[in-house]
Amino acid sequence: VVLALRTRWPKRPIHLQIRAGRISSSIQQTLRAAAVVLIEEPQHEHNSPPNGAIQAGLICSGSRAPAWLANSGIPCQSKSGRVRTNRQLQVIDHPQIFATGDCAVIDTCPRPPSGVWAVRAAIPLAYNLEAACQNRPLRTWTPQRYALQLLGGLKADRPTAWALWGPFLLGPHPWWWHLKTKIDRRFIHRFQTLSMGIEATGERDAMRCRGCAAKLPATTLEAALMTAGVGGLATAPEDAAVVPTKSRGQVITLLQSVDGFPALISDPWLNGRITALHACSDIWACGATVQSAQAVITLPLAPPNIQQELLAQTIAGIRSALDTQQSLLIGGHSLESRDQAPDPCSLG
Incomplete structure (x- = not known):
């Protein structure tokens, strides 16, 4: 993370x-060569910075599962908060619930929270979910003890990377960077060529994402911005735009951002909340707080009373995300889709 931030902020402390x-x-x-100041914390201190250390900075603290998992009553590890499961990926004492990835750990063969094991768990998880629905025996899964983890360095003239295999660390070396790039591109290519398996127009339609992935491909977007004469937005993208303004003779920096995506689910309140939180995350990523927001909401073709209810529920969901931040919804705009609404009517 810190090396990625240094690439993005070449001069910022x-x-x-x-x-x-x-x-x-x-x-x-x-890290020191990248002008990252390291503040070493004694091993016996885990809750506060050492004496003399600045309060603002990055703390390499590791990961921990969200507190609501333990608060839900399901068995979790006391230290990491991860959900405890068996080798069939069923939650201990709750066989109807499955868990895997960073939020879960197998009791008899615990592994670190890493994307390597999360990806490997997808196949046994999918099989056991289907088997459970069909009352078939479940498969046990034993994750590999170690996994190759490649950590990329700064993208200089000759990018390098480290290779981690359990307790062993190799590098940095350019060869590991080339291997990491090859693996990453092969992984992404599998999603780019994935089809839904639905025959529509004689050919398999490519999978179309909703949510935050419902956007133009980077190459298409960049080409359009270049053609429109605003290529700087493509070559130096930011989560939010900086808008300098003056107040009482002092310059105050404001940030503006716009975001949104097609409805993910049929619940208008939850759609509004999810979309609002997603839009707020661009402001949070810049280290700022949300002061106000405006909303653009597209409603389906439907009777007026249905549109009224959908709009009211959507706005209520948006406000639920803003109110906890003491932020205001100060306006917006509504649109009517030209597509006929499904029955029962929803935003999704």
């Missing part, structure tokens, strides 16, 4: 708080 003995000397050397 970055401080990283680390625990003593947890980061190898070669990685520390690379």
